[in-house]
Amino acid sequence: MKSFRLLLIIGLVAGVFFNCADNRPLVYETNYDFDIEADLVNLSRYDWLPLRVTSKIEPLSAKRFKAAVDSYLKTQGLIETSQQPDFLIETRIGSLKKMDTTGGPQSYGIYQEAQPQLFFLEPASKKVLWWGQTRVRVNPNLTPEQKDALITEAVAAILKNFPPNPVK
Numbered sequence: 766m767k768s769f770r771l772l773l774i775i776g777l778v779a780g781v782f783f784n785c786a787d788n789r790p791l792v793y794e795t796n797y798d799f800d801i802e803a804d805l806v807n808l809s810r811y812d813w814l815p816l817r818v819t820s821k822i823e824p825l826s827a828k829r830f831k832a833a834v835d836s837y838l839k840t841q842g843l844i845e846t847s848q849q850p851d852f853l854i855e856t857r858i859g860s861l862k863k864m865d866t867t868g869g870p871q872s873y874g875i876y877q878e879a880q881p882q883l884f885f886l887e888p889a890s891k892k893v894l895w896w897g898q899t900r901v902r903v904n905p906n907l908t909p910e911q912k913d914a915l916i917t918e919a920v921a922a923i924l925k926n927f928p929p930n931p932v933k
Contacts (some may be wrong), residue, residue: 767880778881781850790853791897791901791902791904791915791918792900792901792915792918792919792922793900793902794899794900795798795897795898795899795900795922795925796889796897796898796899797895797896797897797898797923797925797927797929798895798896799894799895799896799927799929800892800893800894800895803887803894803895805885805927805928805929806928807851808848808851808852808885808894809842809843809844809851810831810841810843810844810845810848810849810850810851810852811838811843811844811845811850811851811852811853811854811885812845812846812847812853812854812888813831813853813854813856814852814855814856814886816856817855817856817857822858822860822879822930825909825912826912826916827856827858829912829913829916830856830858830916830919830920831856831881833913833916833917833919833921834854834856834883834920834924836917837868837920837921837924838924841927848900849874850886850888851888852885852886852888853885853886853887853888853891853898854883854884854885854886855883855884855886856881856882856883856884857881857882857884858879858880858881858882859879859882860877860878860879860880860903861877861878861880862875862876862877862878863875863876863877863878871893876902876903877902877903877905878901878902879900879901879903880898880899880900880901881898881899881901881919881920881923882897882923883896883897883898883923883924884896885927895927895928895929896914896931897923897924897926897927898923899919899922899923901915901919
């Protein structure tokens with residue numbers, strides 16, 4: 766019976782350390798969707814819509830986010846232009862406070878979560894062609910370089926499925 770209790774205690778302690786909030790990824794729950802009738806493979810030019818006033822992002826992070834998207838799309842051969850773009854990019858950034866309960870009763874805490882979203886829109890109708898989003902745990906103590914890396918990781922997670930494989 767003593768060895769069972771000891772094994773149980775060791776298991777609980779290991780579980781607490783394994784589920785500790787510091788071990789969780791900062792970028793998670795990424796998903797996307799697209800219009801299956803849209804020709805997304807032949808898109809080559811894009812332009813940006815202004816950031817919505819309701820977006821909850823500070824200006825430097827917005828600048829980093831746009832730069833990361835531009836850089837990623839450039840590696841895919843896409844060009845930013847205001848002259849007859851094939852699609853427009855709309856960015857939405859949501860933010861909310863969440864409670865972390867993964868570490869057990871001794872380590873509950875409130876943290877900030879951002880939810881960056883990208884919408885690729887048909888220029889004339891503004892209909893959604895493709896969208897993607899992810900969730901990011903926000904750490905206010907990051908250096909500018911760490912913020913760049915985190916935003917680049919979030920953008921790569923969002924855009925890894927763009928363009929999607931053609932539907933057959």
